[in-house]
Amino acid sequence: DAGVIQSPRHEVTEMGQEVTLRCKPISGHDYLFWYRQTMMRGLELLIYFNNNVPIDDSGMPEDRFSAKMPNASFSTLKIQPSEPRDSAVYFCASSHRRLPYNEQFFGPGTRLTVL
Amino acid sequence: DQQVKQNSPSLSVQEGRISILNCDYTNSMFDYFLWYKKYPAEGPTFLISISSIKDKNEDGRFTVFLNKSAKHLSLHIVPSQPGDSAVYFCAASATDRDDKIIFGKGTRLHILP
Numbered sequence: 001d002a003g004v005i006q007s008p009r010h011e012v013t014e015m016g017q018e019v020t021l022r023c024k025p026i027s028g029h030d031y032l033f034w035y036r037q038t039m040m041r042g043l044e045l046l047i048y049f050n051n052n053v054p055i056d057d058s059g060m061p062e063d064r065f066s067a068k069m070p071n072a073s074f075s076t077l078k079i080q081p082s083e084p085r086d087s088a089v090y091f092c093a094s095s096h097r098r099l100p101y102n103e104q105f106f107g108p109g110t111r112l113t114v115l
Numbered sequence: 116d117q118q119v120k121q122n123s124p125s126l127s128v129q130e131g132r133i134s135i136l137n138c139d140y141t142n143s144m145f146d147y148f149l150w151y152k153k154y155p156a157e158g159p160t161f162l163i164s165i166s167s168i169k170d171k172n173e174d175g176r177f178t179v180f181l182n183k184s185a186k187h188l189s190l191h192i193v194p195s196q197p198g199d200s201a202v203y204f205c206a207a208s209a210t211d212r213d214d215k216i217i218f219g220k221g222t223r224l225h226i227l228p
Contacts (some may be wrong), residue, residue, distance in 0.1 A: 030213060042220030043159070043204060056215060069130070091158050097214075103149070105214065106158030 004107035006092050012055050012113045018080040021110045024073055025094030033089040033104060034067055040080045041092070051074065118142045119207050121219035127140030130225050134192040136222050141186065145207040149216065150179060150190050153202045162203075163190070192224075200226045 005024040013019055025032050033048040047057040052069045060067070064083070069075040079086055089111050093104040120139045128134040140148075146167040151159035162204050165172040165179045165188070178191045197222055205219040 003174065033216075035218075045215055045217070056213065081194065082207040093158070103161045103164070106151075106160065108156070108158050113124075 004067075004094055004105055006083075006090075006107035006110050008046065008110060009108065010111045010113075011111045012071075012115065013082055014080045014115050015083055017114075019082045019086075019112060019114075021077040021090050023075045023077070023092030023107060025075070025092070026105055028097045029094035029105070030072075031095045031097070031104075032069060032075050033093040034075070034094065037091065037109070046077070047092055047100065063091070079112075082112075084114045087112055087114050116134040116225055117143050118145075119205055119219040121203075121205050122221045123222050124220070125225065130197060131194045132198065134190075134224055134226070136190040136192075136193045136203050136205070136224065138190075140188075140190050140207050141188055142207070142209065142217075143186070144168055144209040144212060145217075147208045147210050148170040148179070148181060148188050149206045149208070150177075151206060151218075153221070154185050154214070155205065159204055172210055195224075195226050197205040197226050197228065 007022045030051050034046040035043050037043045046059045047067045048055055067077045083107045089109045090108045091106050093106040095104045118141050142171045149164040150162040153159040154163045163174050163177050163179050163183050170181050181188045202221045202223045206216045208216050
């Protein structure tokens with residue numbers, strides 16, 4: 001299996017622009033998680049899905065952030081409009097309930113820079 | 116409100132010696148604990164875990180100890196090797212409540228030659 005795939009790996013954009021991050025989870029996994037890593041806050045959970053349904057979005061910073069999972073093999077995290085404080089590394093992870101509890105498999109991340 | 120705390124941002128250990136990484140948690144609902152390892156430009160990878168019904172779990176050079184009364188866990192690496200240089204994240208989950216993992220901020224481990 002190719003593992004969790006994220007694109008793009010790097011994104012540089014200007015303040016006010018829309019940014020879309022993409023994730024393909026491991027086939028057969030029924031959970032998908034979006035995280036953000038910053039120096040100040042470490043690894044924060046933004047939102048997670050189970051069977052394509054959003055379960056908990058309490059970590060989404062504000063209305064500028066939205067996430068969708070239209071099918072079991074694809075998810076997007078959108079920031080509109082982007083701001084410099086959104087600069088971070090964004091990770092997608094997937095897991096399966098039958099795995100050892102909550103053993104999540106992470107993608108390589110998308111490094112976002114908002115100028 | 117940090118529910119999982121890793122108070123040492125970094126740690127340097129001589130190759131061959133023991134590395135001890137510490138983690139404290141505040142939420143008594145947590146019943147499953149994990150350690151993840153992260154290399155630069157890669158995502159975190161699962162390393163080892165422990166259920167709250169145990170106080171020790173060992174996997175090769177890695178051992179995790181859990182002290183529930185102190186709400187403290189530690190990861191021991193013996194002997195430390197150069198490839199162990201990475202950021203280590205402590206994480207916790209309340210498996211009866213939901214499927215989330217709460218991560219600490221991480222500790223950067225440097226193994227010195």
